[in-house]
Amino acid sequence: MLDPLAVAPAKPAVFIHKLKGRKILGLQRRGKYLIFELDSGDFLVIHLRMTGRLTWLKHSPEGVDRKYLRLLFKFGNRANLAFNDSRRFGRAFILPADAAGAFWNRLGPEPLERSFTSARLGRLLEGSGRPIKSFLLDQSKLAGVGNIYADEALFSAGIHPLRPAGRLSPRETARLSRAIKATLRQAIALKGSSVGTYRDARGARGGFQDTFKVHRREGEPCPRCRTPVQKIRVGGRGTCFCPSCQK
DNA sequence: CGTTAGCCCTGCTGGC
DNA sequence: TGCCAGCAGGGCTAAC
Numbered sequence: 001m002l003d004p005l006a007v008a009p010a011k012p013a014v015f016i017h018k019l020k021g022r023k024i025l026g027l028q029r030r031g032k033y034l035i036f037e038l039d040s041g042d043f044l045v046i047h048l049r050m051t052g053r054l055t056w057l058k059h060s061p062e063g064v065d066r067k068y069l070r071l072l073f074k075f076g077n078r079a080n081l082a083f084n085d086s087r088r089f090g091r092a093f094i095l096p097a098d099a100a101g102a103f104w105n106r107l108g109p110e111p112l113e114r115s116f117t118s119a120r121l122g123r124l125l126e127g128s129g130r131p132i133k134s135f136l137l138d139q140s141k142l143a144g145v146g147n148i149y150a151d152e153a154l155f156s157a158g159i160h161p162l163r164p165a166g167r168l169s170p171r172e173t174a175r176l177s178r179a180i181k182a183t184l185r186q187a188i189a190l191k192g193s194s195v196g197t198y199r200d201a202r203g204a205r206g207g208f209q210d211t212f213k214v215h216r217r218e219g220e221p222c223p224r225c226r227t228p229v230q231k232i233r234v235g236g237r238g239t240c241f242c243p244s245c246q247k
Numbered sequence: 248c249g250t251t252a253g254c255c256c257t258g259c260t261g262g263c
Numbered sequence: 264t265g266c267c268a269g270c271a272g273g274g275c276t277a278a279c
Contacts, residue, residue: 005256032273050272051258088256089273130250138250139274147272236252237272 006070018094031143041097052090055082056201107143118174133161134235151215153179214240
């Protein structure tokens with residue numbers, strides 16, 4: 001345990017006790033949470049937030065990046081999993097088996113699941129007066145969409161980020177549901193967005209940042225119509241969009 | 248209930 | 264060059 005904040009609000013001793021000697025039976029993901037299924041029935045859950053980074057060291061902890069190193073998980077076969085996080089926003093915690101159902105139920109549906117259809121999105125949006133951008137970032141409505149992907153999906157769908165969520169037409173809702181799926185699929189295919197320090201578990205950068213159409217491109221010409229990309233704040237989050245293409 | 252502002256963190260950027 | 268205010272962002276809590 002190198003940084004107790006990485007497991008807060010749990011006590012480091014309790015966290016270690018619940019993990020020590022356990023076997024990992026499987027890996028899963030839900031929303032932005034990484035899930036390690038333990039042989040105790042509990043789950044080790046890790047959220048990287050913005051700057052968190054997991055690195056897999058297959059044979060020994062040798063060569064591990066000590067900078068911003070918060071946690072080092074040591075495996076019986078001498079493999080190690082390092083958790084580095086410059087911003088100290090990321091968290092690891094033990095989710096007890098009996099609390100798991102309630103925990104995951106707080107999250108909305110997975111946009112890439114077959115059951116997530118345009119009609120399903122329409123029902124979720126129904127009656128909501130908040131800006132569509134805020135809605136997309138709300139993990140209890142939709143799981144896994146972050147600021148980058150919300151901006152890019154809204155641009156792709158041609159929808160203004162401030163539009164009231166419940167007032168999208170069926171056609172716009174269909175465009176948005178397709179845009180969310182396509183944006184996430186492309187980002188996954190390119191192994192994520194390395195805006196700052198993001199690296200995957202093998203240390204590789206993502207490639208999606210090179211495809212941004214509007215995100216972090218304030219003042220640059222819209223790739224569709226050349227109108228300068230605008231930046232506003234929506235729900236406290238920086239939001240980039242094309243004022244001409246997104247209505 | 249649904250929604251929102253403020254807070255947590257620290258590296259980086261931009262203005263002076 | 265150096266200083267420092269402000270920004271970035273996901274999710275939680277408190278407040279409306």
